[in-house]
Amino acid sequence: MAHPASPFLPILILLLVAAVTAIAILVLSGKVLPLLKPNNPQEAKLRPYECGVPAQQEGARHKYSVKFYLTAMLFILFDVEAAFLLPWAVNFKHALWTFAAMLSFMATLLVGFIYAWGKGAFEWEH
Template sequence: MANPASPFLPVLILFLVAAVTAAAILILSGKLLNFLKPRNPQAAKLTPYECGVPPLQTGARHKYSVKFYLTAMLFILFDVEAAFLLPWAVNYKHALWTFWAMLSFMATLLVGFIYAWGKGAFEWER
């Protein structure tokens, strides 16, 4: 009589090899990187690179303008719009209802775009 767990033995071996490999990579990377990295820190090398401009404030806890977040949300909104438009543009011939669904989606986004434009969301400096 054959062992009932024998069909799963290759899967178990694969999981063990993966776990050992992951552990070895994590252990060796920490040790080898500390051993191989150069040890000549300089003030210029320790400062964060901000497009060639020295940082104005120290630390990461400083206030951003609300316009930054509003611009980011508008970017995400129109990025999602582009993500929805691509499948529709590829497959719109197969179902007419997708045309009307996308038209209503675009109309809703157009209303939001006009509202954001009217509120001055696209003007960085006021």
Template structure:
């Protein structure tokens, strides 16, 4: 053999992965032991009752509007697209006029998507039922 097994370029990353996995396992094991020793085992009615104030909770019905998910999806979509502008701004001088035209086209397509969502009233909360 002409080379050592420790000379592999990813050996350090693998070693850190193994050490991290081991440390996580040991920490989890110790946490379970310590919490079982420290935790109170009494199940008195007073200790399991509500703390300070508040009404007794009942099971809540899941009536979350689909507009909530649509708003979250649009936020993530436009947020991720805006993040694409940062590398462009950093290398603006090296990209030249071609990069500028590409970004104008990108912003134009973003605006079309925004106007489409606006026209479909995806941003309005008032029409929720």
């Protein structure tokens, strides 16, 4: 009697295909792609970035304003809000109790938004 194939065989095959693909991409990018693209270095192209603003020489240890971190936290807050709103909007027709849960979630976010607005978190200073 033959043994049935392992249920993990498709996963093993997928991992092998992924490993072979990754190795092939690395090999081809180092050997073949430099032959296909033009080598035309220019002074502007060799700079760290091409926006026209010279790089600051302050180093990596200069202090950032707290406004930067506050802006980042507000972005995360409203990004999470959007991530929660989409599944709720899709499943809203299935359960009415989700409406109350979303209203409480939105009320909590509104309180945080009003607090941040009152503290001047949305005022951008140079």
